[in-house]
Amino acid sequence: MSDDILQKQERVIEVLRTVFDPEIPVNIYDLGLIYRIELSDDGKELAVDMTLTAPNCPAADFIMEDVRQKLETIDGIAKVDLQLVFEPEWTKEMMSDEAKVELGFM
Numbered sequence: 001m002s003d004d005i006l007q008k009q010e011r012v013i014e015v016l017r018t019v020f021d022p023e024i025p026v027n028i029y030d031l032g033l034i035y036r037i038e039l040s041d042d043g044k045e046l047a048v049d050m051t052l053t054a055p056n057c058p059a060a061d062f063i064m065e066d067v068r069q070k071l072e073t074i075d076g077i078a079k080v081d082l083q084l085v086f087e088p089e090w091t092k093e094m095m096s097d098e099a100k101v102e103l104g105f106m
Contacts, residue, residue, distance in 0.1 A: 005043050008076060012037050012046065015070045021052075022059050026102050028067070032094025035085060044078040046071060051090045060084070 001009075016029040016037075028034060028050065036049035050067065052060055064084060071080045092105060100106040 002043075004076075005039050005041075008039055008043050008046075008074065009037060011074055012039075012048075012071065015074060016048075016067065019063065019066050019070060021057070021063055024053070024103070026095070026099040028063065030096040030099040032096065032099070033090060035088075039077075043076055045081070046074075046077050046079070047081040047083070049083045049085045051085055053090055055086055 013029060016034055017027045019028045020026070021028065021031070024031065031053065033052065034048065034050050036047065038047040039045070048067070048071065050064075052063070057063070064082065068080060068082050071077065071082070092100070095103070095105070097106065
């Protein structure tokens with residue numbers, strides 16, 4: 001993977017860490033809601049698969065739009081393909097250690 005792609009991938013993660021579920025004080029990346037981040041070979045197209053903590057999350061539309069808008073601001077990315085998936089089902093074990101500590105699970 002080229003340095004440019006690695007830098008963009010790191011930038012994507014930085015951006016995802018600025019998105020929060022309004023009901024949970026931890027970002028969606030550390031919650032483990034991001035299942036896939038894939039950049040095209042030229043780094044211009046980004047595909048992201050994500051889930052929610054619950055399929056009937058009342059903030060789903062807000063969170064998805066926040067993710068899409070923020071990812072579209074990353075320099076050099078021309079297209080964002082954001083997919084909401086529910087397989088595998090999210091569990092609290094998918095959270096980072098930091099998120100587990102923040103939420104009192106550790």
